[in-house]
Amino acid sequence: MNLRTEAAHGAIFPVGPGAGPARPQPVFPPRAQQVFARNYPETPHRLDHTLAQHDLLTLDSLASLATRLPDQSVEYNCGDLPIGIDGKPGATGLGIAETIRHIATSNSWAVLKNVEQVPAYRSLLLSLLEELRPAIERRTGAMLRPQGYVFISSPDAVTPYHFDPEHNILLQLVGSKVMTQFPAGDPRFAPDTVYEAYHTGGARELRWNDDFAAEGTEFALQAGQAVYVPVMAPHFVRNGRVSSISLSITWRSDWSFAEADARAFNHLLRRLGFTPRAPGRWPAGNRAKALASRAIRRLSPRKSRAAQD
């Protein structure tokens, strides 16, 4: 087995040949893998996949999974939200299993986080990522920290405007949704100070402005389609007219960790009165600032978000 070691970040996770079960057919067909290889890591794009029906991803299986995950890995709330919100949305009063089993009528949005904590889901996640590993590692170095998230959404539910620190592919399994993405690293859509605050413990929600709407790119997803989201690209998601299940497969890379650490370093520089330049986007590296940030972290008892995610 090929062990990938996240030496700089203290975690070890096996991602390698033999880590997942053998699949007779790839979930990402050859043409999807070619599209991914051409566009990764900076260009959002749609992909086809064959995962639309899988025993681990039915409502019953997911309701059962939700009760097996630790509380902090399960989040759910009401689904009829605006694109921009302040703080966390309210609860519905239902339990998580009931929310999922009755998602068609529960007016809810639910996410099961880090499903790789359960061995069968971990095997599924690793088998999917294994298909993409050559294309990933050619561009951004070792594929690190694979994580899986399942989203279960009521009709018309909205995931408000936010960003994520991972490389991410969202696979639509049941129903439909539209993800609207905005360019990663453009401070018009997400100020550098927000990214910096996130990497030092802040939230990932972003302030929405209706003027942004015309500049977003919509990716409409039906079951059997997926979309790639670059690291830190702002986005929001609007569910279709029927309830939906989506699987998000994510990973980090040497590049994404360096970008995150450079953001944390910029946060420090800004507190000292400087106006630091934003980290470069791939293929630019951010090695000097990342090394400085890691050196400071070793001296400080308080870890930054970049080291904890």
Ligand SMILES: [Fe+2]
């Ligand atoms: Fe997201």
